[in-house]
Amino acid sequence: MTGRMIQRIAPDALAQLSAGRSTVLVSGTNGKSTTTAMIVAALGGAVATNTTGANMPGGVIEAYSRSRARVAVMEVDELYVPAIGASTLPEIFVALNLSRDQMDRMHEVGSVARRWSGYLDGSEVHVIANATDPNIVAAVGTRSATWVDPGWAWRQDSVVCPRCTEVLMWESARWSCVCGLRQPVADYTVEGDVVHTLHGGSLRLELSLPGAVNLGNAAFAIAVAQRRGVDSDLAARRISAIDDVEGRYGTIQVGGRTARTLLAKNPAGWASLLPMLADDDVLIVSINADEVDGLDTSWLWDVPFEELAGRTVGAHGVHRSDVALRLEVAGALPVVDADIHRLAGRLPQGPCVIAATYGSFETLRGRR
Amino acid sequence: MTNRLTIAHVFPALLGTYGDAGNVSVLRYRAEVRGIRVSIVDVLPGDPVPATADLYVIGGGEDAQEMRATELLRADSGLSMAVHRGAPVLAVCAGMQILGEWFTDGSDSRVAGLGLLDLRTDRRSVRAVGDVIADTTGVLDLPTLIGFENHRGATSLGADARPLARVLHGIGNGAAEPVEGALQGSVIGTYLHGPVLALNPALADYLLTQVVGDLAPMDDVRAEEFRANRFQRARA
Numbered sequence: 001m002t003g004r005m006i007q008r009i010a011p012d013a014l015a016q017l018s019a020g021r022s023t024v025l026v027s028g029t030n031g032k033s034t035t036t037a038m039i040v041a042a043l044g045g046a047v048a049t050n051t052t053g054a055n056m057p058g059g060v061i062e063a064y065s066r067s068r069a070r071v072a073v074m075e076v077d078e079l080y081v082p083a084i085g086a087s088t089l090p091e092i093f094v095a096l097n098l099s100r101d102q103m104d105r106m107h108e109v110g111s112v113a114r115r116w117s118g119y120l121d122g123s124e125v126h127v128i129a130n131a132t133d134p135n136i137v138a139a140v141g142t143r144s145a146t147w148v149d150p151g152w153a154w155r156q157d158s159v160v161c162p163r164c165t166e167v168l169m170w171e172s173a174r175w176s177c178v179c180g181l182r183q184p185v186a187d188y189t190v191e192g193d194v195v196h197t198l199h200g201g202s203l204r205l206e207l208s209l210p211g212a213v214n215l216g217n218a219a220f221a222i223a224v225a226q227r228r229g230v231d232s233d234l235a236a237r238r239i240s241a242i243d244d245v246e247g248r249y250g251t252i253q254v255g256g257r258t259a260r261t262l263l264a265k266n267p268a269g270w271a272s273l274l275p276m277l278a279d280d281d282v283l284i285v286s287i288n289a290d291e292v293d294g295l296d297t298s299w300l301w302d303v304p305f306e307e308l309a310g311r312t313v314g315a316h317g318v319h320r321s322d323v324a325l326r327l328e329v330a331g332a333l334p335v336v337d338a339d340i341h342r343l344a345g346r347l348p349q350g351p352c353v354i355a356a357t358y359g360s361f362e363t364l365r366g367r368r
Numbered sequence: 369m370t371n372r373l374t375i376a377h378v379f380p381a382l383l384g385t386y387g388d389a390g391n392v393s394v395l396r397y398r399a400e401v402r403g404i405r406v407s408i409v410d411v412l413p414g415d416p417v418p419a420t421a422d423l424y425v426i427g428g429g430e431d432a433q434e435m436r437a438t439e440l441l442r443a444d445s446g447l448s449m450a451v452h453r454g455a456p457v458l459a460v461c462a463g464m465q466i467l468g469e470w471f472t473d474g475s476d477s478r479v480a481g482l483g484l485l486d487l488r489t490d491r492r493s494v495r496a497v498g499d500v501i502a503d504t505t506g507v508l509d510l511p512t513l514i515g516f517e518n519h520r521g522a523t524s525l526g527a528d529a530r531p532l533a534r535v536l537h538g539i540g541n542g543a544a545e546p547v548e549g550a551l552q553g554s555v556i557g558t559y560l561h562g563p564v565l566a567l568n569p570a571l572a573d574y575l576l577t578q579v580v581g582d583l584a585p586m587d588d589v590r591a592e593e594f595r596a597n598r599f600q601r602a603r604a
Contacts, residue, residue, distance in 0.1 A: 296516045325591055
């Protein structure tokens with residue numbers, strides 16, 4: 001039975017199904033699915049989780065209904081944090097980051113942060129949160145929390161203080177405001193591939209997943225594992241073994257060549273992806289803009305595609321013409337094709353990387 | 369015709385949430401293709417707005433950022449001086465509201481704007497989100513405008529401001545008349561994102577022409593494909 005059907009029969013299904021279990025909720029603009037998978041791995045044993053990225057109430061209900069595990073780790077769409085939090089009474093809430101995404105659905109970063117703040121004010125949940133993200137820190141407020149410095153920060157949505165709107169001051173990578181809101185001292189800090197943990201411990205991570213952003217996600221997972229009494233070395237080994245999350249870091253065959261796939265659906269996601277590209281990588285940007293991706297593609301102009309100037313880049317997806325103009329203005333050389341196989345065949349030699357929005361990604365993986 | 373152009377990008381750090389920085393990228397690109405050398409001044413919050421730039425671009429942003437930008441601009445004479453000497457200005461969404469007489473904030477109190485556009489903005493009960501198609505016939509006589517709106521403003525124009533376009537699809541200014549944007553002297557206001565100058569290269573060229581004079585034609589195949597794709601969706 002699907003989660004929506006269950007919800008129709010029993011409106012309080014989520015509260016009933018989650019009762020008596022220890023629940024960890026994971027939310028944020030970027031890294032929800034990967035961090036959720038890392039937490040599931042780090043905890044070990046039987047865990048109820050929504051592995052298909054179905055992170056609205058229907059998907060969460062369905063995930064609970066399919067497992068009797070005493071522990072649940074669920075990723076939650078940013079807008080549904082209050083509703084799902086109120087029903088599941090989680091033990092831990094992981095607050096990853098908040099930045100511009102799907103502006104036609106989410107509207108504004110500040111309003112999402114205020115919704116979270118309202119939920120947290122009336123909740124007993126323990127929060128494990130990103131100390132470098134002012135919107136997250138403002139949402140958490142004065143309650144005690146476990147703070148994580150994931151080693152990187154997207155600053156374009158944190159220019160002014162989310163509490164008083166004064167311009168934030170950044171000094172040696174730490175932010176503060178004249179109103180008193182400031183970056184909390186982190187309990188977990190990522191430096192290179194080392195995670196400094198509670199009580200002066202440190203762990204060197206050898207992740208199978210690429211990118212600095214995943215070292216940050218791993219730090220959140222280790223923090224959850226330690227909170228739940230799992231040895232941090234064991235948690236780190238389990239996290240390091242993950243080499244794919246729902247195909248997001250997998251490969252597909254296109255036009256007779258093997259292409260790595262990556263999900264990138266907003267400027268912050270892209271900003272963390274572009275530095276992962278090697279000089280000889282051949283990139284295809286695949287953008288759909290249906291309801292799961294948001295209808296407005298203006299955000300493509302907030303992605304620093306200028307870093308690809310002079311390179312030949314494929315443009316694919318329903319909004320390939322949006323991508324092509326953006327790339328051309330950025331100084332890249334777009335090759336446009338509606339057919340991914342033909343497009344791959346028209347691009348230069350080299351390792352192929354396809355970066356796609358969610359809808360486009362699912363189409364390429366043959367799931368939609 | 370001059371071959372140099374300085375664009376002041378006013379507070380992109382505050383008013384750049386909706387990809388409107390792309391308007392500056394497009395202006396630079398279209399000028400450079402015509403052999404014009406472009407310098408861009410990104411005005412940071414706290415820095416003065418230069419009074420001597422050739423062209424000014426202001427984008428949209430969230431409520432808190434809009435309030436901060438308004439405060440900073442009201443304490444700075446750079447933009448007003450530029451408008452009084454006739455420098456072209458493109459102000460998008462929150463940028464247009466700030467240039468008006470007043471707008472209402474999240475708690476329904478009126479916030480004084482810069483008074484450079486004869487318009488006033490109340491708050492809509494329902495957010496206007498979606499594709500907009502609008503016709504500039506009799507105003508700028510440009511090819512039909514298209515863009516994406518995402519705002520809660522209900523903007524009414526006074527006698528000194530003319531509507532930029534008549535709305536054919538979507539909401540636009542969202543007050544009584546089905547019109548989009550505002551034109552007053554050298555200042556253009558609009559609710560359209562997309563970015564508006566990426567989707568409407570003729571509007572970009574109109575702004576450039578105000579500064580550098582007639583422009584050579586250029587290959588617009590990619591922009592035309594982008595427009596066609598968006599018109600197809602809007603009319604579906």
